[in-house]
Amino acid sequence: MDQSIIPDIIVGRIPLYLRELTRMAEEGKVITSSHELGRRLGISSAQIRKDLSQFGEFGKQGTGYNISFLVEQLRRVLKVNKVWNVVLVGVGDLGRAIAHYTGFLDRGFRITKVYDSDTQKIGQRVGDFTIRDVTLMVNEIRREKIRVAMLAVPASDAQSVTDLLVEAGIRAILCYAPVSINVPEKVKILYIDPVLHLQHMTYYLP
Amino acid sequence: MDQSIIPDIIVGRIPLYLRELTRMAEEGKVITSSHELGRRLGISSAQIRKDLSQFGEFGKQGTGYNISFLVEQLRRVLKVNKVWNVVLVGVGDLGRAIAHYTGFLDRGFRITKVYDSDTQKIGQRVGDFTIRDVTLMVNEIRREKIRVAMLAVPASDAQSVTDLLVEAGIRAILCYAPVSINVPEKVKILYIDPVLHLQHMTYYLP
Numbered sequence: 087m088d089q090s091i092i093p094d095i096i097v098g099r100i101p102l103y104l105r106e107l108t109r110m111a112e113e114g115k116v117i118t119s120s121h122e123l124g125r126r127l128g129i130s131s132a133q134i135r136k137d138l139s140q141f142g143e144f145g146k147q148g149t150g151y152n153i154s155f156l157v158e159q160l161r162r163v164l165k166v167n168k169v170w171n172v173v174l175v176g177v178g179d180l181g182r183a184i185a186h187y188t189g190f191l192d193r194g195f196r197i198t199k200v201y202d203s204d205t206q207k208i209g210q211r212v213g214d215f216t217i218r219d220v221t222l223m224v225n226e227i228r229r230e231k232i233r234v235a236m237l238a239v240p241a242s243d244a245q246s247v248t249d250l251l252v253e254a255g256i257r258a259i260l261c262y263a264p265v266s267i268n269v270p271e272k273v274k275i276l277y278i279d280p281v282l283h284l285q286h287m288t289y290y291l292p
Numbered sequence: 293m294d295q296s297i298i299p300d301i302i303v304g305r306i307p308l309y310l311r312e313l314t315r316m317a318e319e320g321k322v323i324t325s326s327h328e329l330g331r332r333l334g335i336s337s338a339q340i341r342k343d344l345s346q347f348g349e350f351g352k353q354g355t356g357y358n359i360s361f362l363v364e365q366l367r368r369v370l371k372v373n374k375v376w377n378v379v380l381v382g383v384g385d386l387g388r389a390i391a392h393y394t395g396f397l398d399r400g401f402r403i404t405k406v407y408d409s410d411t412q413k414i415g416q417r418v419g420d421f422t423i424r425d426v427t428l429m430v431n432e433i434r435r436e437k438i439r440v441a442m443l444a445v446p447a448s449d450a451q452s453v454t455d456l457l458v459e460a461g462i463r464a465i466l467c468y469a470p471v472s473i474n475v476p477e478k479v480k481i482l483y484i485d486p487v488l489h490l491q492h493m494t495y496y497l498p
Binding site for chain 1: 301303304306307308310311312315332333334369370371372376378384385386388389390392393395396399400401439440442463464466470471472474480482484485486487488489490491492493494495496497
């Protein structure tokens, strides 16, 4: 399983397969097929078989996939068979929604610290967290060896906060600010910007 | 410009180019190159030239791109040289953050109606909106010929609400619920699920 040779676009589909398989398991299903999974996801069964085959042999021709086995294997592939501690930076409306979201833990992530630079917010509660002073962030991330961050700061602050996160040892950043950020090659960054998706879709509208 | 022949993965990068070019224009830049744009986005200049060439001739060899012209052309390509009215369904923490977000309008989208099914919430204010009864939704979307929706309802309600949106004439749905939804072929749907992105990145972490 040489990571370097699996195209990133395939890697990016594995979490989607894992999510749907988990849902099937919750529905009480035991066995599935690439056809069923494909139908539920709107992806061709051939694509699914090809994608999964990059990571190993997970099913036998004709008998389909054992769902709980495949879930376990994909969690291992994605390294979410453990729980990653995550810091959240920025407690505006969006950061607040992220801090309240309960869907992280059973999928491999636990927010452990929430930071903001606004002295009005520092010390206040958001969900289960006390908002911490961002000036403490670098040392605390270093001490706790945290590798994953979610960034919900204003666009104007996104690059400078990212530089601090990288300095502290963060290696994966999910950025909600609608700007492109520069990070060293060793750091992964992905973006969530709803307008990019909306514009992608309006292209196709009459 | 036959839409059917341009790969969706390329279409999906155009909003990113537009966002960065708009930012350059705001910085006062007039001319850029595929090299500069690529450096800022972490995408190769060859990829950018190839992508843009799918949609027309936007620059001359050696002189680069006129930023405001290119912005105007890409807005036209993505059909955001107009403003699309958008409905938001679901006013939990996330829906609340979306309703408060001010970054839609200058990029082609205006939330005009916000719906929820919770009688405690209906009639209350969220940002500039009064939360409306979801039972009014289908008729109001039909009457106002709205084509774009954002869906921030619980996963368990996402499919049934989507079915209503499609029935009402919605043709593009941005779904924040962490589930895969079935829509007819004529309807575009994209998803925002932060955990998919986080799991995509942890694959690469040691």
